[in-house]
Amino acid sequence: MIKITDLHANVEGKEILRGINLEVRPGEVHAIMGPNGSGKSTLASVIAGRDNFEVTQGEIEFEGKNLLEMSPEDRANAGIFLSFQYPVEIPGVSMTNFMKAAVNEQRKYKGLEPLKAAEFLKMMREKAALTGMDSALISRPVNEGFSGGEKKRNEIFQMAILEPKLAILDETDSGLDIDALKIVSEGVNKLKSPDNALILVTHYQRLLDYIVPDFVHVLYKGKIVKSAGKELALELEKKGYDWLKNLEI
Amino acid sequence: MNKFDIIKNSEFLNLKQEKYKYTPLTDIFEGEYVPVSLDDRKKPAESDFCEIKIDDAIKIYTVNGVCVSDEIKSEGGFVYGSLALAAKEHKDLVEKYCNRLADNTDLPTALNITAVFSGVFVAVDPGVKTTRPLMIINIIDADSNIFSQQHNLFVFGENSVAEVIEYNIGVSDASTLANNLSETVIKSNAQVDFVRVHDKGLLSKHISSDYSRQYSGSSFNCTNIVLGGGLVRQNTELHLAEKHCYSNLYGLVVAGDKQHVDNYTFIDHAMPECQSNELYKSIVNDKAVNIFNGRILVRPDAQKTIAFQSNKNVLLNTGARIYTKPQLEIYADDVKCSHGATVGQLNEDALFYMQSRGINKSTAQLLLMSGFANEILSKIKNPAFQEFLLSRIEKILIHR
Structure with missing residues (x-):
């Protein structure tokens, strides 16, 4: 589904990603772990198309398309979804208008007619119920005054509406208490299918108790230094990241 | 010399005033204009204002500053008509309030006061709750450069409830200068919602000096919106003359091209236990200039005052300026x-x-700007007018 080859990226002249190789196939769940500053969030942002990162080398292929040549909106419409570590508040723009614009742009991309108002509202209600999103929040401005947990749940709610092929969850667990983490994880698990894939970016093993990965990768100084099955996460939990310092990179 | 030339050559124009720092009077009065003759009464053409659709609104028109109506009507709880006629038929109210609220040390105001009453008179009797909005449509329609003046008086009686919309439009290809004055009295416990919109062409200049006085327990929602006009100067003064007045003063400016918009506001907290909220926002593009000069005065007696003031501006490019x-x-x-x-x-x-949710960049920008503007539009009581303004603003922003 997505194939990242020798990806290098800079931010403000500083090289953050230094040769990432990663392939994710439909139905797979990949966890990317690593200490602070290792480049995890940068990788997520580069895939989504944030323009303050400069890709200096390498490629990303998504379903046969050269992702790096696509605008962020085209990437989204092609099926990539980024759940933000810090979801943005947008005063004056209601969740309903925001999602209506997003859904209709996606439909336009697929050559479909805009959704009728009644159908759209019905879908919003269904997806809110599926992800445990408080329906009172839907009429409010995007993320404005939402609690940390509500913001993260809102990300999963949007993911449920847009039904991406590849979802990247950037530190979705951070700032969540155990109950909120459970609810958010349940939402994500309900959306999993053999046709879509997930990349989980996280510090802690905690999230992986709820969303079980097929592969765990350790990112350190802009490179994937170790890849293994889900047992690697448990090992990291026990050993911490100190052992990485002895690695030759 | 005609009247306009006398003003133009007056030395008062050159007096330095802090309040006119960014919009000097000499700039406002620059150019050649011929004062409108009061005999020159025009009827508005139906096509001039068909766009603004508020089905249930009571409408009254002025053309080039002169009220078109030749009677004082009573409808939907409003008593309204030309101020000239009201000076005879409602002599008590006109004598009591006309020229009493305005600050005649302000030059455009003083100039207006010297003119004949030509504008609109609106009164709501005590205890009357109006059921429909009153819409005043001020049209500038001229083939040559004109100077127009309009004086309006609004008297909202005790315990009355009313909603008024003033829409300023132009259908002229000539350069025009309008010097308008409004005096508004809001008696005890009255609730008034007032929206004023400037939506004229780039060749127009417009000075709007608006003085309001509130009495105890009254509530006043005043929203000033500037979408068009080459030069718009608005003086909005609000005098809280008794205890427990509640005022909301909102403003929205959407300016582009070479527009110059200057909002001067003054809220005078003269008495204790009043509350005012002021929020002015602007979106400024191209080479447009937007000025906000907001003054709140809390006098020694005005204990327990609550007063908030905020001005938020968005610059869309490097040529635009905000003061x-x-x-x-x-x-x-x-x-x-x-x-x-x-x-x-x-x-x-x-x-x-x-x-990242698939919305293209220009749509995203439009959503953000509409959202920014909507914070002000959402304060307007009339939902149909709110919707009309939002679509009008979106149209302006799409073509930016």
Whole structure:
């Protein structure tokens, strides 16, 4: 589904990603772990198309398309979804208008007619119920005054509406208490299918108790230094990241 | 010399005034204009205002500053007509309030006062709750350069409830200068919602000096919106003359091209236990200039005053300019007040957030700007007018 080859990226002249190789196939769940500053969030942002990162080398292929040549909106419409570590508040723009614009742009991309108002509202209600999103929040401005947990749940709610092929969850667990983490994880698990894939970016093993990965990768100084099955996460939990310092990179 | 030339050559124009720092009077009065003759009464053409559709509104028109109506009508709880006629038929009210609220040390105001009463008179009797909005449509329609003056008087009686919309439009290809004055009295416990919109062409200049006085327990929602006009100067003064007045003063400016918009506001907290909220926002593009100069005065007697003032501006490009001066003068010691201003660009994080959901960049920008403007529009009581303004603003922003 997505194939990242020798990806290098800079931010403000500083090289953050230094040769990432990663392939994710439909139905797979990949966890990317690593200490602070290792480049995890940068990788997520580069895939989504944030323009303050400069890709200096390498490629990303998504379903046969050269992702790096696509605008962020085209990437989204092609099926990539980024759940933000810090979801943005947008005063004056209601969740309903925001999602209506997003859904209709996606439909336009697929050559479909805009959704009728009644159908759209019905879908919003269904997806809110599926992800445990408080329906009172839907009429409010995007993320404005939402609690940390509500913001993260809102990300999963949007993911449920847009039904991406590849979802990247950037530190979705951070700032969540155990109950909120459970609810958010349940939402994500309900959306999993053999046709879509997930990349989980996280510090802690905690999230992986709820969303079980097929592969765990350790990112350190802009490179994937170790890849293994889900047992690697448990090992990291026990050993911490100190052992990485002895690695030759 | 005609009247306009006399003004133009007056030395008063050259007096330096802090209040006119960014919009000097000499700039406003620059150019050649011929004063409108009051005999020159025009009827508005139906096509001039067909766009603004508020089905249930009571409408009254002025053309080039002169009220078109030749009778005082009573409809939907409003008593309304030309101020000239009201000076005869409602002599008591006109004598009591006309020229009494206006600050005649302000030059455009003083100039207007010397003219004949030509504008609109609106009164709501005590205890009357009007059921429909009253819409005043001021049209500038001229083939040659004209100077027009209009004087309006609004008297809202005790315990009355009313909603008034003033829409200023132009259908002229000539350069025009309008010097308008409004005096508004809001008696005890009256609730008034007032929206004023400027939507004229680039060749027009418009000075709007609006003085309001509130009495105890009254509530006043005043929204000033500037969408068009080459030069728009608005003086909005609000005098809280008794205890327990509640005022909301909102403003929205959407300016582009070479527009020059200057909002001067003054809220006078003269008495204790009043509350005012002021919020002015602007979206400024191209080579347009927007000025906000907001002054709040809390006098020594005005204890327990609550006064908030905020000015938020978005600059869309490097050619546009914003000058902002929020001022708070407090002479009482038991008050709750704040003021502040921001100038920024569209939030890049919010734009990327929307793009990452598949929304293209220009749609995302439009959503952000409409959202920014909507904070003011949502304060307008009339939903049909709110919707009309939102679509009007979106149209302006799409063609930016």
